[in-house]
C-alpha cells in the first residue's frame with residue numbers, strides 16, 4: 187500500500203468520525219438511536235454474516251459514539267466472543283454487543299438488537315449499505331451488499347436528508 191492510499195484512508199476515517207458525531211447528536215436531540223433503522227443497520231454490520239473477517243469503521247465509530255447512552259452488563263463469554271448486554275438509558279431497548287478478535291488486524295465489535303421498546307421514526311435502511319470509511323480485513327462482501335460512497339452521499343443517508 188503506498189503512502190497516499192494510507193493518507194486517503196485516514197482522511198476518510200476522520201471525515202466519517204466527524205459526520206458520526208453529528209448523526210449521534212441528531213439521534214439524542216429528542217429521542218434515541220434505537221428509533222433509527224439506519225443506526226441499527228450500521229451498528230450491526232457483522233463480517234460473520236458474510237463468512238469473512240473485516241472491521242467496518244463506520245460500525246466501530248457508531249458503537250463508540252453511542253456507548254455512553256447505554257447501561258452495560260457483562261455476559262458470560264463464549265469460546266470466540268466477549269458479550270455484553272446494552273440497555274438504552276432512554277427507551278430501555280436491549281442490544282447485544284459481541285466483540286471478537288479474528289486476527290491481529292481484525293478486532294470486530296458489533297451491536298445487534300435483542301428487544302426493541304420503541305417504534306422506528308427514522309428512514310428505512312437500504313441496500314447496498316453505503317460506507318465511506320469502509321472496511322478493512324481479510325475479505326469483503328459484494329458491492330450489492332456493501333458499497334463505497336462519497337462523503338456527501340453517506341451524510342445524506344445517515345442524517346436522513348435523502
Ligand SMILES: [Zn+2]
Pocket residue numbers: 218219220221274275276277278279304
Ligand atoms: Zn433507545
